[in-house]
Amino acid sequence: MIKPFDQMADRTGHLVPEGAYAFLAKAGQLEAAGREVIHLEIGQPDFQTFPNIGMAGIRAISTGQTRYTPPAGIPPLRKAIADYTAQRIDFPISPDQVVVGPGAKPLLFFPMMALLEPGDEVIYPDPGFPSYRAIIKTMGAEPVPIPLKEENDFSFDMDIFLEKINPRTRLIIINSPSNPTGGIIPGKDLAVIADSAKKNDAWVLSDEIYTRLVYSDEPVKSIMTFPGMSERTIIMDGFSKTYAMTGWRLGFGVMPKKLADTVDLLLTHSVGCTATFTQLAGIEALKGPQEPVEEVRKVYLKRRDFIVNGLNRIPGVTCLTPQGAFYVFPNVKHFNRSSDYIANYLLNEAGVCVLPGTSFGDMGEGYLRLCYSNSLEAIENALQKIASALAKL
Numbered sequence: 546m547i548k549p550f551d552q553m554a555d556r557t558g559h560l561v562p563e564g565a566y567a568f569l570a571k572a573g574q575l576e577a578a579g580r581e582v583i584h585l586e587i588g589q590p591d592f593q594t595f596p597n598i599g600m601a602g603i604r605a606i607s608t609g610q611t612r613y614t615p616p617a618g619i620p621p622l623r624k625a626i627a628d629y630t631a632q633r634i635d636f637p638i639s640p641d642q643v644v645v646g647p648g649a650k651p652l653l654f655f656p657m658m659a660l661l662e663p664g665d666e667v668i669y670p671d672p673g674f675p676s677y678r679a680i681i682k683t684m685g686a687e688p689v690p691i692p693l694k695e696e697n698d699f700s701f702d703m704d705i706f707l708e709k710i711n712p713r714t715r716l717i718i719i720n721s722p723s724n725p726t727g728g729i730i731p732g733k734d735l736a737v738i739a740d741s742a743k744k745n746d747a748w749v750l751s752d753e754i755y756t757r758l759v760y761s762d763e764p765v766k767s768i769m770t771f772p773g774m775s776e777r778t779i780i781m782d783g784f785s786k787t788y789a790m791t792g793w794r795l796g797f798g799v800m801p802k803k804l805a806d807t808v809d810l811l812l813t814h815s816v817g818c819t820a821t822f823t824q825l826a827g828i829e830a831l832k833g834p835q836e837p838v839e840e841v842r843k844v845y846l847k848r849r850d851f852i853v854n855g856l857n858r859i860p861g862v863t864c865l866t867p868q869g870a871f872y873v874f875p876n877v878k879h880f881n882r883s884s885d886y887i888a889n890y891l892l893n894e895a896g897v898c899v900l901p902g903t904s905f906g907d908m909g910e911g912y913l914r915l916c917y918s919n920s921l922e923a924i925e926n927a928l929q930k931i932a933s934a935l936a937k938l
Contacts, residue, residue, distance in 0.1 A: 559682045563675055564904025568888065572898040583927040585915045586898045588724060588872065590789040592918075594826075595837045598788060601829035605822035614821050616812040617805065618645025618797070622824045625831045626797050630780065633756065634767040642799050644808045645827075647819045649754055649783035649796030654680050655811040656779050657716065659804060660748055661686040665715035670701065672874075672905035672912070674724050674752065686715065692908045695865065695876065699728030703737055710741050717742055720752040721765055725905045725914040726874040727867020729759070732766050739771040750779045754796075755870040757787040757838055760846050765869065769799070776801050786870075787838055788830045795823050845871050848917040848924060855928040856915075859935060871918045874902065878911035880938045887938075888913060894937070895930035 565586050572582045593599075605611075617623065623640040631638040646652050653676060661667065663685030669677040671690035681688040691706050693699040701719075710717070717738060721730040730738075742749050749768055756765045769778040783796030798808065812818070849866070852873055856864040861879035877887055884901035891897045891913075902909025917924060 556683050556685065560679055564900050568892065568898055568900055568904075571889075571892060575892070575896070581896055582892070583897045583919070583923050583930070585917070585919060585924075585927055586900050588916050588918070589791040590786065590841070590871075590918050591920070592789045592841055594789050594793070595830070595833075597833045598790065598826050598830045601833075602793070602822045602826035605825040610821045610825060612821060614818045614824065616816075616818050617809040618643065618819060619821070619824050622828050625828050626799070629831045630782070630799050633764070634770055634780075636767070636770045636775070638799055639802070641802050642805055644798045644800070644805050644812070645819050645824060646796050646798070646812060647816055647823075648794040649781055649785065650676060651812065651816065652779075652781045652783075652796050652798035652808075653677070653750070653752070655808045655815075656750060656781075656798060656800060656804060657681065657684050657686075658811060659807045661715055664713075666711070666713045667716045667718065668706065668709060668714055669718040670720055670723065671907060672725055672902055672909035673718075673720060675905060677718050678906070689714070690906060690908065693723065693726055693728060698731075698865065698868070699723060699726035699874065700730045700734050701738070703734055706738070707741065710745055710747070712745055714745050714747045716748045716750060718750045718752065719768065722755040722759060722867070722869025724755065724870055725872050725900070725902070725909070726865075727870045727872045728865075729765055729868040735766060735768050736771065739768055739774050742777060743773050748777050748779065749774065750781060752781045754781065754783050754786055756782070758842055758845060758871060759869040760842075760849065761868065779804070784827055784830055789841070790826070790830070793823050793826060795819065795827050845917065848919075848921060849873070851921055852915065852917045852924050852928070855925070856931075859928070859932045861935060861938075871916055873915050873917065874912050875915070876911060877913055877935075880935065882938065884910055884912060887935075890938070891931060891934055895927075895934035897927045897930050897934075 623643040626643045627638040627640045661684040665686040667681045668689045692702045780799040784790040856875045864875035888901040900914040902912030
């Protein structure tokens with residue numbers, strides 16, 4: 546049967562908008578009608594890019610550094626990323642293991658394109674970043690969700706993980722600290738994941754974009770550092786969250802050189818390269834003063850404690866204290882309404898935009914995601930409005 550000329554390929558049929566953008570559009574409609582909305586839905590810092598980083602980008606543009614670059618990134622940035630990552634995870638990294646992209650998402654997309662064949666199985670967290678499942682299905686692979694359990698501080702349900710992993714498992718995706726829960730995978734679970742990956746000859750893609758936003762003195766351990774894992778691990782990271790550079794579109798991956806070379810080719814034949822001035826700003830971000838990162842982390846810590854305490858004072862709501870990132874994932878099962886219903890209700894009734902947990906997978910039912918990258922005043926106002934609205938349910 547011949548398809549109509551305007552019918553899209555089957556591989557795109559499963560794609561839907563990200564929940565955050567869908568709720569942002571709904572909030573925009575209310576604001577256009579004159580309603581005031583408090584935004585707790587979009588996962589981006591409310592701080593401006595640090596001035597030294599911005600000025601590095603401006604200097605690059607003003608001196609004409611706006612031409613094509615090598616697809617995998619300019620050598621000075623790749624070296625800076627290798628040095629930065631090696632120091633962060635306490636493990637040797639070579640610049641030829643680093644690939645730079647316009648944002649971090651290409652470093653999810655292209656490694657999966659390079660590794661996955663139709664029918665391969667991919668384990669991923671649920672609730673989790675929605676692009677994981679979207680990319681898995683686009684590649685024709687089989688998504689295998691593993692629940693993140695509240696009673697396990699939102700780490701994997703390891704019993705289900707061990708039940709689901711098998712020789713057909715080509716890739717395991719982990720995210721620590723997590724979007725949407727803020728949970729961190731403990732070392733004992735990472736050890737089981739690493740051991741299982743080696744036994745089943747699987748790769749691990751470790752989304753580590755929130756690792757600088759952790760609220761304990763103990764750094765987050767990378768699975769790449771476990772014995773035998775460096776040859777089968779991909780670290781995905783970027784500048785958006787740590788350095789408030791969401792609109793700069795600058796991300797990177799660290800992976801074995803053979804895979805890095807293949808991803809380089811995929812970048813060559815897709816995006817071409819990442820903007821030169823953006824990459825030069827990235828070098829300044831990594832090599833310049835790091836005190837602003839710590840100052841921002843302390844602000845997020847104060848907001849985290851404030852919003853968690855406030856949510857736990859609302860009758861019917863319980864909320865764990867997240868260990869990292871800038872999200873809370875409160876339990877609202879008490880109200881016997883779907884997460885989508887409650888999120889829409891809070892937007893329309895209270896003028897507070899949050900996301901339903903189901904924007905991040907089926908296991909998010911009964912939860913909401915709130916992003917606390919907003920002022921304490923806005924968060925306090927939002928909590929009051931949420932409490933008043935939920936009291937009516």
